Amino acid sequence: MSPRDHRNSTESGAPSEECSIHQVSDWLAAGEPIQLVDVREEYELVEGILPGAIHIPLASIPGSAQEEIDPERLTVVYCQHGIRSLQATRYLRSQGWEKITSMSGGFADWLEASLSLESSSETENRAEDWDATRNERYLSQxxxxxxxxxxxxxxxxxxxxxxxxxxxxxxxxxxxxxxxxxxxxxxxxxxxxxxxxxxxxxxxxxxxxxxxxxxxxxxxxxxxxxxxxxxxxxxxxxxxxxxxxxxxxxxxxxxxxxxxxxxxxxxxxxxxxxxxxxxxxxxxxxxxxxxxxxxxxxxxxxxxxxxxxxxxxxxxxxxxxxxxxxxxxxxxxxxxxxxxxxxxxxxxxxxxxxxxxxxxxxxxxxxxxxxxxxxx
Incomplete structure (x- = not known):
């Protein structure tokens, strides 16, 4: 299913509120002009990001979305498990954004399915000495x-x-x-x-x-x-x-x-x-x-x-x-x-x-x- 098909799957012509990891993977493989937005916190990027994604932490969405995201392109928002990305999607829709959807299951499901990833240039230098077990130990901080x-x-x-x-x-x-x-x-x-x-x-x-x-x-x-x-x-x-x-x-x-x-x-x-x-x-x-x-x-x-x-x-x-x-x-x-x-x-x-x-x-x-x- 192309992004156009996905958009036409609702009566309003807007994309569904959520899409699957496999839909996103297919769009990327087909070279569709979608934009990916990662709303996780910086420490979560150590495991990688989706190809071509931009990073905007959830708390920064209200102040950064207008400058960072093209409202004319279909935008797929994702987080670790699909909860924060759904919050971001609903917020942006309430602000008038139409071409936006949340990736259900998030990065965790993407990783489990062994789909393609790339390193985040934003954190790769800091991640060199970062033990992944620290993500769990210091999670609350x-x-x-x-x-x-x-x-x-x-x-x-x-x-x-x-x-x-x-x-x-x-x-x-x-x-x-x-x-x-x-x-x-x-x-x-x-x-x-x-x-x-x-x-x-x-x-x-x-x-x-x-x-x-x-x-x-x-x-x-x-x-x-x-x-x-x-x-x-x-x-x-x-x-x-x-x-x-x-x-x-x-x-x-x-x-x-x-x-x-x-x-x-x-x-x-x-x-x-x-x-x-x-x-x-x-x-x-x-x-x-x-x-x-x-x-x-x-x-x-x-x-x-x-x-x-x-x-x-x-x-x-x-x-x-x-x-x-x-x-x-x-x-x-x-x-x-x-x-x-x-x-x-x-x-x-x-x-x-x-x-x-x-x-x-x-x-x-x-x-x-x-x-x-x-x-x-």
Whole structure:
């Protein structure tokens, strides 16, 4: 059946809403002047595209169709399984397009039938190092137009330092590894104790007395083989801070003491690397991004006079609701992902406070402190 026959198969003279993969194959073999439009996301193109197809992701159809698609030629729209292409076809028909049809069964049926394909020049360079199994592992992230293949590849190429593998560090490490951050360096000189277990969810009772860094690294590697995990079973201090922080894209401050927090902030400020800061106290938590290189304050802007250890007790001394570090750690993970991929608005110059008893959240503006260390 030619495209003309296909168009005449309805009373209106317009093509049927759907056509089969074999009809499309026959039209291509006969050299019929049809145009093919692939509405899949970029990561899905790794397996190839139909011969001569142009790529317009579904979300871009409203803005791009007028310029990219010739309304006078029969257009066949396809996706992976024929669902999104049908949505696109119905949308375009509602906008007055007549010569348009959706390929039922989509690319999956085309592939199963071993019909002809060609590589997508748009993605072939990016696909060289792309393992097809990643399509399934990161599917929920790849389907986000704001993230997609480009964003996922940014994550896989990123390096993040996590300072402390305690109540905050455990959820941060877990979710960054799961998200596919390519290299995680974890630093902590502590071992697991029984009192850690209500809030440090990477560890179990049998782990008491063992190194937190070693245990966490082993779990993260098993969780996601894509992630390179580097262990440092030592405390970050003024002697090693610059070496540990150099070359990182982001540093995550999940420390349990202000001495280390200031060391992290000072070294990262010198190197121009953002620090995602999180802290918890009893039922309250806070998150912010220290990044003087992008006109955001540093820790010393927030605390010009460093608090003493007596003023800021640890979780074991003051107490903390076990779920709170998990909640704050998730927010820290989110800020890291936003910074690495360029999506959303990170908390530069803003302090997010969380009160778990009232479920209140507030955003407080922070300004760099005039004369601060980070402004010199």
């Amino acid at each position: 790849l389907r986000l137009p704001e993230l997609g293949l480009v964003g996922q590849q940014k994550l896989l190429q990123s390096r993040v330092l996590i300072v402390g593998v305690g109540g905050l560090g455990c959820p941060v490490a877990t979710y960054l590894a799961a998200a596919g951050v390519g290299e995680l360096t974890i630093v902590d000189d502590d071992s697991v104790s029984l009192s850690n277990l209500p809030r440090q969810v990477l560890f179990k009772t049998a782990d008491i007395g063992s190194s937190k860094v070693s245990l966490a690294a082993s779990t993260l590697r098993e969780m996601n083989p894509d992630v390179k995990v580097i262990e440092h079973g030592e405390r970050l201090d003024e002697k090693n801070a610059t070496e540990l922080i150099s070359g990182m894209n982001v540093v995550v401050d999940t420390c349990d003491n202000f001495e280390t927090r200031f060391t992290v902030s000072d070294a990262a400020t010198k190197l121009g690397i953002p620090v995602v800061h999180g802290a918890v106290h009893k039922f309250e938590g806070l998150v912010t991004v220290f990044d003087p290189a992008n006109d955001a304050p540093c820790l010393r802007c927030l605390h010009p006079i460093p608090p003493s250890n007596e003023d800021c007790g640890s979780c074991a001394e003051v107490g903390v609701l076990g779920v709170l570090p998990g909640l704050v750690g998730l927010y820290q993970s989110l800020e890291v992902l936003k910074i690495l991929t360029g999506i959303g608005a990170p908390l530069h110059g803003e302090l997010l406070t969380i009160d778990t008893l009232s479920s209140d959240q507030r955003r407080i503006k922070l300004q760099p402190l005039e004369g601060c260390y980070c402004r010199k």
